[in-house]
Amino acid sequence: MPTPLDSYRRLRRTARFAPRFYEHLLASDVRIKRLFANTNFERQNALFEHGVHVLLEYAAGSAIGEMAVRRLGQRHTRSDLNVDPALYSIWIDCLIATAAELDPKWNPTLERRFRADIQKGIDEMTRAYNEDVPK
Numbered sequence: 001m002p003t004p005l006d007s008y009r010r011l012r013r014t015a016r017f018a019p020r021f022y023e024h025l026l027a028s029d030v031r032i033k034r035l036f037a038n039t040n041f042e043r044q045n046a047l048f049e050h051g052v053h054v055l056l057e058y059a060a061g062s063a064i065g066e067m068a069v070r071r072l073g074q075r076h077t078r079s080d081l082n083v084d085p086a087l088y089s090i091w092i093d094c095l096i097a098t099a100a101e102l103d104p105k106w107n108p109t110l111e112r113r114f115r116a117d118i119q120k121g122i123d124e125m126t127r128a129y130n131e132d133v134p135k
Helices: 004-012 017-028 030-035 041-059 063-075 085-102 108-131
Strands: none
Touching: 004 041, 004 085, 004 108, 017 030, 017 041, 017 085, 030 085, 041 063, 041 108, 063 108, 085 108
């Protein structure tokens, strides 16, 4: 049975993964479109792919994944990028839509596992946001 990490590896092999994800994401909500108004997408695409990887590694229990998700969470807190955790569900839905479109082995079981694994890291990022008190 394919794992979310297996799916991620297949997605990374397609040049369309990050660009297609951002097509979905930017069309999903005007608040998100505003957050990315001045974004260098060549760089952002690489950051996105890295972010998905560390979220999946975190879910797998990797110590490096844990460290990276904590760093990612801090970067998205109120005192840094100030990304409202309410937007994360949209982000996940766009990731899933992209994976379903591009991964030839995608199926409902893999989707449930992918969502659950990604959610673990998102929960950690939300905790960091909620604990952050801007100076």
